Amino acid sequence: MIMSKASTVVVSSPTASCLRLTGVVLDFTSRRPLSADFYIQTPGGRRQVGRSLDETGTFTLNLDCGVRMLIIERTGYRTQTLGLNTKVKSNQTDAVSVIIPLLAVDRQGSDQPYLQTEQTHFVQPTAQEVIKGRQPNAFAVTDALTGRAVPAQVCFISTESGKKQCLTSDNSGIVTTSFTQRDIVALEVIASGYQSYQGNFIVDVLDGQLRKHHIRLLRSLTILSVQAASAAYQYVLRSESGGKEIKLTGVPGYPETFVAYELLPQRYQLLVINGQGTVQERRLITVLSGLNTVSVSGLEKVTGSTVTSPAPGWNPADSLPALYFQQSSYELLQQSETVLKEVAALLRSNPNYTLHLTGHTDNEGDERLNLVLSEFRANVVAAYLRRQGVADKQLVRSWRGSQLPVAPNDREENRAKNRRVSLSLVRNTP
Structure with a gap:
């Protein structure tokens, strides 16, 4: 009842x-x-x-x-x-x-994926109305909550011909394919540990322009609920495998409970940070899929500073040369590969450093697509470094679309400076 x-x-x-x-x-x-x-x-x-x-x-x-x-x-x-x-x-x-x-469902729209449950009436072209052309597409498969790339199998089934094509994404979760006629294409996306995605995709414009799309996969929730000793502190998770820190969020109406739900099941270090930014307490915890609870009482006290000096003999700049891209492209240029080989050598010999790489675009076109393009650029750089032997835990990716230009977007010479991936080296705290 x-x-x-x-x-x-x-x-x-x-x-x-x-x-x-x-x-x-x-x-x-x-x-x-x-x-x-x-x-x-x-x-x-x-x-x-x-x-x-x-x-x-x-x-x-x-x-x-x-x-x-x-x-x-x-x-x-x-x-x-x-x-x-x-x-x-x-x-x-x-x-x-x-x-x-x-997470809200993806609604039906032209030239974008949406859930099959959202399919409404759509008139297919007749044989006499078939328009010839080409529509290249890049589909990025990501975790719906964390935004991380997810390796997956993506299948495309043509309503017009019944033909089925299945492709496997790369380590950056990206699948590329082209359509050559107007159609309603069914999508099936399967990835280990995630709910399968059953969607549709209306191919309506065959103008040769690359279109970039997100397919967000859901897995069963992984939640950490922390019963806090004080609401005056910040509570942060740091993954043992690297990556960005996750700040826990207060639960509305429950002032001494903090939660994180954008998590993967793995080991984390829970940090308790005071108002001056000093780590007061810490604990190693294992987060399982589903509901997890922790009380901060009895945590190990941290003594002394957690920051150490850089390794002797190497004092890297905290900012590296940016990597630049052609308009609407995420293909690495030859000069960028030369820079990345040197960066990879530095990271392999200095495992206590992390490389933060952020994708950017100019302000041409739809900002939503610019954000996806900036993500693709960051993913391509990270994938290249992994192929050079850099550990994934040393790479922290982010993307900002056109939101952080380094030059005015008033002419092509300046826009070219904004089509970039910025690189920054950060020494890890133990």
């Missing part, structure tokens, strides 16, 4: 309650509160166990010991799942607070 109470929804369970789960449901992009339905799978089928409120997105669930998986749904959004491991439930006496992010 579901009972509404003030700003939450409480669910009574027919058996003993093992876990009291509270929190909010938010739109992943806008962070707007959402009303969503919660379900569990039982031998008799799916059963609804709660709903978050429209105005605040808040919910409270009392879950029995047999629940292994939560299913979260809202019309217009992709279904999320959250695994509930036994260790969390058996060790938890207080409520666990979380943020549940929901």
Whole structure:
């Protein structure tokens, strides 16, 4: 039975309650509160166990010991799942607070992928109306929450001919293909550990211009909920394999609980940082797929500074030459490969350094496509360095589209300076 109470929804369970789960449901992009339905799978089928409120997105669930998986749904959004491991439930006496992010579905549009559930009426051209031409496309497959590239198999099925073509993405998650007639193409994307993506793609314009697309894959949520000793501190995760630090977010309405949901299941170092930016405490934790909980009480105290001097004999500049690209291209130039071979040698001999590389574009064209192009440029550089023997954990990628120009975009000479990947070396703290 579901009972509404003030700003939450409480669910009574027919058996003993093992876990009291509270929190909010938010739109992943806008962070707007959402009303969503919660379900569990039982031998008799799916059963609804709660709903978050429209105005605040808040919910409270009392879950029995047999629940292994939560299913979260809202019309217009992709279904999320959250695994509930036994260790969390058996060790938890207080409520666990979380943020549940929901991702809006991709709507039908011309020359862009969208979920098959969003297909509406579309008239295919007749034989007499077939327009000849070519539409080259690049599809970037990424993790929907972290934005990381995902190696995947992408299959294209033509509605017009029935022909099926399957391609495997490179390490940067990119697949390229061209279409030569107007069509509705079905997409099937499969990647280990992720929900399969079933989508459609309307090929409508055959003008020879490269089009860049994102296919975002969902996996079961991986959430860390930290019961904090004080809301005055910052709580940060640092992956053992490198990459950017992840700052935990406060749960609205729960001032001493901080969460992260843009996570991969792996080992992290949890850092507690005071108002002066000093690391006060730390702990090594293993984050599993599903719900994870940690209390900061009893963490190991950090003594002394965590910053050490650069390796003797090598004092690199913290900024390296930028790598430049042709208009609308992410192909490496020969001079860029020469620079990257030298950078790779430095990184291989100095594993305690990380290279931060950021893709950029000029301001020509659609900014959404510019952002994708800047990502492709960063991915291509990272892939080249990996082929040169650089460890993936030494590479931190980001992309900014046309948002950070180094020169005015007023003439071609200046725009060429903005079509770049910037490189910066950073020494890792132990």
